[in-house]
Amino acid sequence: MSAETMGLRESKKQETRQLISDHATRLFLAQGFEQTTIAEIAAAARVAKKTVTNYFPRKEDLALDHHEEFAASLAGVVADRAGGESALAALRRYFLAAVEDRSPVAGFAGYEFAHMIAESPTLTARLRELHDQREEALAEVLAGSGGRNGGQGGGGIAPRAAAALLAAAQRLLFERIQELTLAGRSTDRIAGIVAEEASHVFDLLTPSLGDYASAPGAQSA
Known part of the structure; x- marks a missing residue:
């Protein structure tokens, strides 16, 4: 052929x-x-x-058509982070860029779509499952990553703990976008609110995870 x-x-x-x-x-x-x-x-x-x-x-995959991209997103960002960049810094950069792009993977889907998910127990459960898969994939990448305070490999709890905190922040912000969407806020207004709130959330994580899993290489200027 x-x-x-x-x-x-x-x-x-x-x-x-x-x-x-x-x-x-x-x-x-x-x-x-x-x-x-x-x-x-x-x-x-x-x-x-x-x-x-x-x-x-x-059937859920017909509605959540970006499910594979979503589940792999955080792990992919951390795997591809720049030299000297920590997992937290990479995920912060990723989320703020997704907000700027109004990405559906970040939670921007419009009122009708958000309402459809909220009204469906099946889709709500599937979305929780995808968030869990995203955390698990992130933990695997962190467990194998090098760099300062980086992956410990095997079954060490530190990568899983870090993934739980980092993924929880992303889940919270995703749900916040959905919440504001259902409240009838405009996309631009939601982006402005969530960008500010995201910075606060990531700042809260910085004392404990600011240097965690920094990729090998020179620190960025």
Whole structure:
């Protein structure tokens, strides 16, 4: 099979996945997550039910379409941090950039979407699960990282404790964005409020984690 043919097939798969996701989101917002069936989504997208479940094994993943990116986000930021940069500094930089970009991974999704999640016990539970997965992935990266006060490897508790604190801050700020969204605040107003509150949250963590897991290399200027 030629590279061109493989590329076309992959492109077609991505188009089908996006089509299914778009129709699912439209139906979820119109009818509610719990009330919408896989059969209805398949019919709207004009594909078989099996096609829907092949692309999205869990119904929740149709609504939380960024779930893989979300679960891996904190670990990825810490793994790619600059030389001399601590885990806390990297995650602070990441979150404030996400707020600036109004990223859905940070919690910006609009009132209708936030309301849909809040009204669905299934989606609320899935979101908690994703936050837990994000913390676990972060702990794994910290356990293997070098640098000052860095990873201890194995089953040491320090990386898990640090991950719990760092991930809790991110979870709190995510939930704060959702809370302000449901309160009817504008996206720009939410960004301004949360950027200020995030700085305070990260400042609170600095005395204990400011130098933790600093990446090898010269300190940034």
